[in-house]
Amino acid sequence: MFERVSSTLKLLRIENSFLKVLYIGNIIQFFIIVILIICTISLFPLKEKVPYLVYFSNAETSFVSVRKADSSITEDEAVRIGLVMSYVINRETKNNIDDKKRHEKIRLQSSRDVWKNFTSIVKAKNSIFSRESLTRELNLHNIHIVPGTNIAQVDYTATVKNKDKVISKGNFRVVLQFRFTKKKLKIKDIPNNFTSFEVIRYDVSKIL
Numbered sequence: 001m002f003e004r005v006s007s008t009l010k011l012l013r014i015e016n017s018f019l020k021v022l023y024i025g026n027i028i029q030f031f032i033i034v035i036l037i038i039c040t041i042s043l044f045p046l047k048e049k050v051p052y053l054v055y056f057s058n059a060e061t062s063f064v065s066v067r068k069a070d071s072s073i074t075e076d077e078a079v080r081i082g083l084v085m086s087y088v089i090n091r092e093t094k095n096n097i098d099d100k101k102r103h104e105k106i107r108l109q110s111s112r113d114v115w116k117n118f119t120s121i122v123k124a125k126n127s128i129f130s131r132e133s134l135t136r137e138l139n140l141h142n143i144h145i146v147p148g149t150n151i152a153q154v155d156y157t158a159t160v161k162n163k164d165k166v167i168s169k170g171n172f173r174v175v176l177q178f179r180f181t182k183k184k185l186k187i188k189d190i191p192n193n194f195t196s197f198e199v200i201r202y203d204v205s206k207i208l
Contacts, residue, residue: 077145079195080145080150080152081143081145081152083109083178083195083197084143084145084152084154084176084178085140085143085154087106087109087176087178087197087199088138088140088154088156088174088176089138089140090102090103090105090106091106091118091202092136092138092156092158092172092174092204093136093137093138094128094129094134094135094136095135095136095137096132096135099129103118103122104192105192105193106118108185108189108192108193109192109193109197109198109199110198110199110202111198111199111200113200114199114200114201114202117202118202128160133162133163134160134161134162134167135160135161136158136159136160136161137158137159137161138156138157138158138159139156139157139158139159140154140155140156141155141156141157141171142154142155143155150177150178150179151175151176151177152174152175152176152177152178153173153174153175154173154174154176155171155172155173155174155207156171156172156174157169157170157171157172158170158171158172170206171206171207171208172204172205172206172207173204173205173206173207174202174203174204175201175203175204176199176201176202176203177199177200177201178197178198178199178200179198179200180195180196180197180198181196181198182196183196183198
């Protein structure tokens with residue numbers, strides 16, 4: 001009988017030892033899982049999608065540079081010059097092909113007063129924009145942003161044609177002031193003005 005009791009006690013000791021091992025193993029496994037979760041979470045920033053802006057030098061899409069599209073992009077001189085150049089070209093060009101599309105972009109990049117002034121020019125009776133037979137091509141000569149300001153000067157030559165016949169040709173100077181706003185855009189409008197660039201003053205004059 002004593003032998004049976006002794007055997008039973010040995011079995012209980014073995015069972016208790018096994019349970020302790022399992023318990024310790026579960027604790028270790030739990031800590032390993034916690035560590036793995038922390039490591040996985042810490043890796044998430046590495047997978048964050050960061051937008052980049054690709055710049056091309058001309059209409060033939062010659063590669064120039066790639067820049068991160070974050071808040072610092074509005075301080076980049078090349079970006080500011082590119083936005084000014086694009087605005088003037090979109091505003092002063094007329095090709096009877098994508099005028100409405102470009103004018104919509106101008107609307108998104110203009111203050112209320114600047115846009116109102118532009119629409120009055122477009123709708124004017126003798127305006128080139130109201131004559132479907134005419135086109136207007138631009139050739140930019142100089143783009144300069146006054147250091148430390150948001151004031152830009154753009155010089156260009158405009159050529160007005162009736163089909164292939166040149167009607168007039170003249171040199172012009174644009175002086176504009178711009179800013180970067182925090183206004184919210186509709187999703188469909190973001191591609192046309194993702195930097196929230198806005199022209200708040202626009203003056204054009206003819207030069208020799």
